[in-house]
Amino acid sequence: MPKNRLTDVARRLRRDATDAERALWRALRGRNVEDLKFRRQHPMGNYVADFVCFEKHLIVEVDGGQHAVEMRRDKKRDAWFRNQGFEVLRFWNHEILTNVEGVVQVILERCKEPSPYPLPEGEGKKKGEEAVLSPAVRGRA
Numbered sequence: 001m002p003k004n005r006l007t008d009v010a011r012r013l014r015r016d017a018t019d020a021e022r023a024l025w026r027a028l029r030g031r032n033v034e035d036l037k038f039r040r041q042h043p044m045g046n047y048v049a050d051f052v053c054f055e056k057h058l059i060v061e062v063d064g065g066q067h068a069v070e071m072r073r074d075k076k077r078d079a080w081f082r083n084q085g086f087e088v089l090r091f092w093n094h095e096i097l098t099n100v101e102g103v104v105q106v107i108l109e110r111c112k113e114p115s116p117y118p119l120p121e122g123e124g125k126k127k128g129e130e131a132v133l134s135p136a137v138r139g140r141a
Contacts, residue, residue: 006043006046006048007043009043009048010041010042010043010048011041013041013048014040014041017040017041018062018064018093019093019097020062020064020091020093020094020096020097021040021050021062023096023097023100024051024060024062024091024096024100024103024104025040025051027100027101027103027104028040028051028060028104028107033104033107033108033111034108034111034112036053036055036056036111037053037054037055038051038052038053038060039051039052039053039054044059044081044084045080045084046080047077047080047081049061049081050062052086053111056110056111057085057086057087058086058087058089058107058110058111059081059086059087059088059089060088060089060090060091060107061074061078061088061089061090061091062090062091062093062096063090063091063092063093064092064093074090078090087110089106089107089110091103091106
């Protein structure tokens, strides 16, 4: 899919987010989880990831009822993300809407694990600050 078209799709998905996506975004945005930056509906290759944290090479997908019938497509998509070095966590809408704190806890636990693919020096930083490195990278610095 052409980049401009995928960007338009991502913008539409952000605008038309599901209740579960909105609830999870409220919990993840603004570096609320371990001071990590998450992006929502972010174009990657030919796909749009629901949520991605580049520092931890983590993608979080929010699945509604349509994903029960699109499992083959989801497996192909997950395989592509994994080939790019990302781990994929999937949660059902119902899980998020009834237990967003528990979902965030699972994400937090995964984020506490050292990333097998740390970012290069200087990436993942806030504007006007020194690099914000994961604990694993800080330990090697």
